[in-house]
Amino acid sequence: MNILVFTKRVPATQEEELRLISDGKDVDFSKLPFKVNDWDNYAVEEAVKIVEKGGGAVTAVSIGSAESDEVLRRAIAMGAKDGFLVEVDQALHDPFARSALIRNFIQKEGTPFDVIFTGVQSEDDQFASVGGILAALLKLPYVSMVIGIDSVEKDHMIVRRELEGGLQERVRVATPCVVSIQSGINEPRYVSIMGIRKASKVERKSFKGTDYDAGKDAHIELVQWTYPPKKGGAQMLTGELGDVCAKLMEILKEKGVYQ
Amino acid sequence: MSYALIVAEVRRGIFEERNLDSIGICAQLGKETAMLLPEGQYSFNEKMVDSIVKVKAGEEVFLNPLNMAAIIGKIAETRGKPDFIVFTHSSSGTEAAAYTAGIFGFPVITDVSGYDKERGVFRKSYYSDKLFGEFKTIGESAAVLTVRSGSFKEFAAEKSAAPNEVSVEDVPVSDSRTFVEYVEEEKTDIDITKADFLLSVGRGVGNKDEIPAYEELAGIMKAVISGSRPVIDKMWLPKARQVGTSGKTVKPKVYLAMGISGAFQHIAGMKDADCIIAINKDAEAPIFQYAHFGVVADMHKVRDALKGILKG
Incomplete structure (x- = not known):
């Protein structure tokens, strides 16, 4: 089975302060480290696991700046055979524009695949829409929130979708299809610096987004960024750690959960 | 129209x-x-x-x-x-x-x-x-x-x-994707929705090896341990311990959130707790908007200090 898997380089924003610049038209990423999107890491692992077991090849594709080569090297270190970079000058905020670019790329290059994997969403914009729009544009069946792949057959797969409250739904989906992978589906393998260095020797192909009408199919536009609306907010306990912890214990006693 | x-x-x-x-x-x-x-x-x-x-x-x-x-x-x-x-x-x-x-x-x-x-x-x-x-x-x-x-x-x-x-009527039904069945989560002994006091750990815990020390703290405090999605995804705690929309919705008397930034899916699962206490080293973490009490600190240091008080 040949699997195309999409992987995105995103800013690591956990525990980082995000600053708006240019009157909310931009976010200052200059001091932030970057990483692979968590969901894509699970998708790459799942794709590699499937070809390790049943044969075929994984091709990792990234849409982004030249630096996105990082996440392609990482995917190759995990077991992908090829890495394709579709370079775009600026972020495509609209998931429709991204899906249209991917469709144009796949159709123009005639990239062969049996299944396309994406992560359910990306950590930065959380749209959770690229896989679904892409499936529709390619006229393929779609399944999202996939938390388990029970079997991979010649013309179909049996997968489990994560619903709410611990419930899952088992679904049969014909291939070719687009599948969006949920985090927690597997244990992504550890990638060493040596492994990434070795992967650097595998040639990655680079394409120009402008050759595939990047950004032409936008249906929404970003007006501006804002900070989150402030709610009540917590009463902050400050001071020496020992005093803060003593105060915490008082609260627990007051609430009757610790005697 | x-x-x-x-x-x-x-x-x-x-x-x-x-x-x-x-x-x-x-x-x-x-x-x-x-x-x-x-x-x-x-x-x-x-x-x-x-x-x-x-x-x-x-x-x-x-x-x-x-x-x-x-x-x-x-x-x-x-x-x-x-x-x-x-x-x-x-x-x-x-x-x-x-x-x-x-x-x-x-x-x-x-x-x-x-x-x-x-x-x-x-x-x-x-x-x-x-x-x-x-x-x-x-x-x-x-x-x-x-x-x-x-x-x-x-x-x-x-x-x-x-x-x-x-x-x-005459709904077109696709045969390229079909429903097979619902699959229930495996039943386990622990039911975090029944606990009065939950000690919940999140991504900030950093490392699987830190988990036992939180389990120990929960044991001393008579709290039940639970976690947010990143901790469950990494299999550091079992799925039955997950708080959030894809896990359990909980309403304990006290929800002590350590190293949880407060993604919306998590908040939806715990916002109705009587008292939410959040400990996070990121002062901008969204969870502080929903918590009743907050501490900006390294969760491991708070853990060790609490243990010190409780054991002392």
């Missing part, structure tokens, strides 16, 4: 409460509403919508995105194209929304938690609620939205008249 089409989410015969947010945003948008429902009887105030469109299909057919896009196509043929198609921001709602947008070439904005009437812009979360993006649609075509639970329900109100009801 100008109207908004609401695709209701029903699961195992239950009308999900988050559908009220879909109704609420339509009130904000000033649109007449038609609500799509699969066959069956549902318990909700039907007067909150202008019309009900009953689809002759079970929920497992109805919630399938391939079928839903076909159903919407059929409705547009008879009623005309809607101005908005509104889904819940849920596993099935988001799946069907994106696919529908792709099929019809409509703009899509997901996880909408705010709407500015004057400016006509929709607000959605970025970076786990650390920022919000304001978007507007380009052109005149219908827009597909998924709505964040809890964001708009206050605007859902009764209409003066009871809704008219129509039905859609």
Whole structure:
């Protein structure tokens, strides 16, 4: 089975302060480290696991700046055979524009695949829409929130979708299809610096987004960024750690959960 | 006719409460509403919508995105194209929304938690609620939205008249994606929804080797240990201990959140706790907006200091 898997380089924003610049038209990423999107890491692992077991090849594709080569090297270190970079000058905020670019790329290059994997969403914009729009544009069946792949057959797969409250739904989906992978589906393998260095020797192909009408199919536009609306907010306990912890214990006693 | 089409989410015969947010945003948008429902009887105030469109299909057919896009196509043929198609921001709602947008070439904005009437812009979360993006649609075509639970329900109100009801028959059913069965989570001894005191750990725990020390602290404090999604995904704690929309919804007397930044899906699972205490080294963590008490500190240091007090 040949699997195309999409992987995105995103800013690591956990525990980082995000600053708006240019009157909310931009976010200052200059001091932030970057990483692979968590969901894509699970998708790459799942794709590699499937070809390790049943044969075929994984091709990792990234849409982004030249630096996105990082996440392609990482995917190759995990077991992908090829890495394709579709370079775009600026972020495509609209998931429709991204899906249209991917469709144009796949159709123009005639990239062969049996299944396309994406992560359910990306950590930065959380749209959770690229896989679904892409499936529709390619006229393929779609399944999202996939938390388990029970079997991979010649013309179909049996997968489990994560619903709410611990419930899952088992679904049969014909291939070719687009599948969006949920985090927690597997244990992504550890990638060493040596492994990434070795992967650097595998040639990655680079394409120009402008050759595939990047950004032409936008249906929404970003007006501006804002900070989150402030709610009540917590009463902050400050001071020496020992005093803060003593105060915490008082609260627990007051609430009757610790005697 | 100008109207908004609401695709209701029903699961195992239950009308999900988050559908009220879909109704609420339509009130904000000033649109007449038609609500799509699969066959069956549902318990909700039907007067909150202008019309009900009953689809002759079970929920497992109805919630399938391939079928839903076909159903919407059929409705547009008879009623005309809607101005908005509104889904819940849920596993099935988001799946069907994106696919529908792709099929019809409509703009899509997901996880909408705010709407500015004057400016006509929709607000959605970025970076786990650390920022919000304001978007507007380009052109005149219908827009597909998924709505964040809890964001708009206050605007859902009764209409003066009871809704008219129509039905859609001959639903096109896809054979390229089909429902097999529901799969229940394995039953375990522990039920975190029954605990009075939960000590919950999140991504900030950093490393699997740190977990036993939190289990020990929970043991001394007589708390039950639970976790947020990143900890469960990494299998550092079992799935039965997960707090959040895809895990359990909890209402303990005290919820002590350590190293949890407060992604919306987590907040939805614990916001009704009597007392929420958040410990996080990031002063900007969204969880501090929902907590009653907050401490900006290294969670491991707090853990060790608490242990010191309790053992001393």
